[in-house]
Every structure is written in structure tokens, then in C-alpha cells.
Amino acid sequence: MWRDAALVAGKDLRIEARSRVATNQVAPFAIVVLVLFGFALDPDRGVLARASAGLFWVAVLLSALLTVQRSFAVESGDGAGDGLRLSGLDPAGIFLGKAAAVAAQLALLELVLAAGVVILFDAHLGGAALLLATSLAATVGLAAAGTVYGVLAAGLKVRETLLPLLLLPVVAPVLLAATRAWEVGMGLSVDDGWRWAQLLAVFAAVYVTVGVLAFGSLLEES
């Protein structure tokens, strides 16, 4: 299973490295979202700095949608999906591989966005351990849930419009928990940030398990 996962993740990341969709389209999109937040909220009164944790994670969520769409779009052309099904790879391995590739792209995107909120919103990234742990758990959770819903909507004519409706309510707890934890890490509030990080870890564990169990039957006919 792990070898299959590494194969699929390697394949997806090679495609992204060659096509440069993540770096040329998704990352600039995320930065544009940050700039739009700047227009929407008055930048002169420190609103942006106070809201930077939440805005960061909203931008991550929107970019995650694009990354997941992309992850399944590469399987829809040239019979790639059939190739994957006929490859004899373990479905759980395919799920873990695709989720790992999405997670790796999201992690890079979060680095870009973190630089973005520091430069554009004057945010201070203080508690590095909490910020990193939160990001790790949230990224795994987003990638796992995104991959489950990605395959659920795969092969449908309306997948571009259906995926956000399916995925966003499900990952709402990730936005909530990651935002609260980052606010603590950025010194914006004095909550117990690690409790939120634990909730994110539970979310990630639940969706990795669901994906490993359900991916096979969903992949069969997508």
C-alpha cells in the first residue's frame, strides 16, 4: 500500500512539476485572494492584521478546492482514470498517494501565503511550534477530505460546481480550528491553541480512515 502511495504521489507531483499549474495558476490565485481581502477590509485600521489568521485559512481553503479539482482533472483525460483502475494498485494506496500529493502542494502554497500575510497584512508569526503543528494537521485533513470528495464528484459533468458545495461545509471545522489556533500562535488571542490543533488532528485521522476505506468502491466507476 505504501509503495503504491509513493508511486501515485510521485506521478502526481511530477505532472505538477512539469505542467506548473500549481505554481503558475493556483499560487498567484491565492495571492490575488489576499489582495482582494485587502480591498474588502479597510487596511488602515489594523483590521487586516487582526483578521489575518482567518483570511489566511480562507485563502488556503479556496486554493485547496482548485488543487483537488486539478488532482482529478489530470485523471479524466486520455483514459488516465481507466489506466489507474487497471493498474492493479491498491485503492487505499492510490488514495494516500493522491492525498499526499495534494498535501505537498498545499504545504508549499501555505508557505507562499504565510509570506503574503506577513508582507501584505503586517501579521506576526510568533509561536512557530503551534503554527507548524496546526498547519500540518490542517493540511493533512484538507487533503484527505478533499480527495474523498474529489473522487465522489469525479466523472460528473457538474463536478466543478458540485465540489465546492460538497467540500466547503465539511471542512468548515478545519477553517474554524486552524483560524483559532493561528490566532493564538500569532499573539492575537489567548485561547488554548493546542486544543484546536488536537481537533484538527482528529479531523485528519477521521478523513484519512474514511478515504482508505471508501476510496476503492468510489474509484470503481468514477
Added chain:
Amino acid sequence: MTKPAGGPGTTLLGAAALFGMVTTVVLGIRLPPTMEQGPYARLIAIHPPLAWASYVAFGVCALASVGWLVPRTRSPRWDQVAAAGAEVGVLFCTLTLITGSIWGRPTWGVWWTWDARLTSTALLEALFLGYLALRRVAYDPVTRARRAAICALVAVVDVPIVHFSVDWWRTLHQGRSLAQLTPQKDLDGSYVSVMLLGFVAMTLLCSWLIVRRSRVEAMEQALEADTFEVALEERRAESVPVS
């Protein structure tokens, strides 16, 4: 062919639901206004029962989805019941949010507040709206049933996580309605009895709607399957024999 009206059992259930609802409404309107909330307190006769009925319907959807996914019990009937449960659940959930807003405006001063219970109810509704949207997408019945069943279970798995996260986030809502049953609470006895009647009536109504809706779903699916055959026959009839 399945009939939407069903047998005498369904008619009896419908009659009981109608009787229960009419009694709840009549008694609810006659409840005395309270000091703090005035006439709006009467909404207790239907608002908590509506929320309860939506949980029942979503629970039916989840159980029916399990029924479909387990190979030994797999049958299109489970898929139809799951579809009906989700649809009725969304209906009751919407009514819960609407009656809650009508009560919240005079009592809290706002139509909506970001309190834990409201937020998680809204998210629950959004999860099942996504489920219904997935069902609407045309696909062959088995694929649709499988995807919908997995989607329902994944949504249900999310419910406790949503609940905890939102609960930690903030809490302002009234205590649980059933906690009002303890004698030391200041809720008047007539309110409690009308609310309990409301729970029974709403559960009956919810069950009746699910039974009826799943029958309609079964007919729709039968029609879907027949349409293709009929179209094929029509094309064949149009063909001119080669002489």
C-alpha cells in the same frame, strides 16, 4: 407498481400526524404569553420538535445508507428511503432555522447570531444540501446510490466534529429543551405538555413524509428505468421496413 398513497398503515399514520399537528397548533396558540418573551414563547410548541424531527430524518438517511452499503441487505429500497430522509430532513431543518429566527428577532434582538447551536444546524443543513445536489446529478442508479450512501455517511461522520468545534467556538443558546423537564426549571407545566405533544406530532409527520416520499422516489426510479425502454420501442416503431 408502487402506489404513492400506500396501504391502510400509511393512511392511519397520516391521520395520526394530522390530528397531532392540529392539536399541537390549537393548544399552542392558546398558551398564555410569558412575561419575558410575550407571545413568541409559544413557538416552543413547534421549534424544538422541528429540530428533533430533522435529526430523526437525517438519522433515517444515515441508517438507510448503511443498509444499502452492507452487501447482505443491499436493495434499492434503502436508497429510496435515504433520499426521502435527507429531503425531509432538509425541509425540517430549514423550518427549524426559520422559526428560530422568528423567535430570535424579538428575544435576542437579531435574526441570526453566531451561536454554537445555530451555526452547527446551518452547517448540518449545508452538508445535506450537498448530498441532495449529488443525488440530482444524472447517473446510473447503482452508482448514484453508492456515491450518495458514502456521501451521507461521510457527512454524518462530520456532524460531531462540527458540533465540538462550533461548541468550543461559542455558546449562547438556551439549554437543551428536554432539560426544561426538570421540576426546578421555571417553564410552565402547560408549555412542557404542549411541547411534548409537539414532539410526538412532528415525529409522526416526519415518518409519514418519509414513507410517502420514498414511495414517490421508487416510482421516479421505476419511471427512469422504463423511459429508456419506451424510447427504444418508439424508435423501432418509427422504422420503415426495407422492401
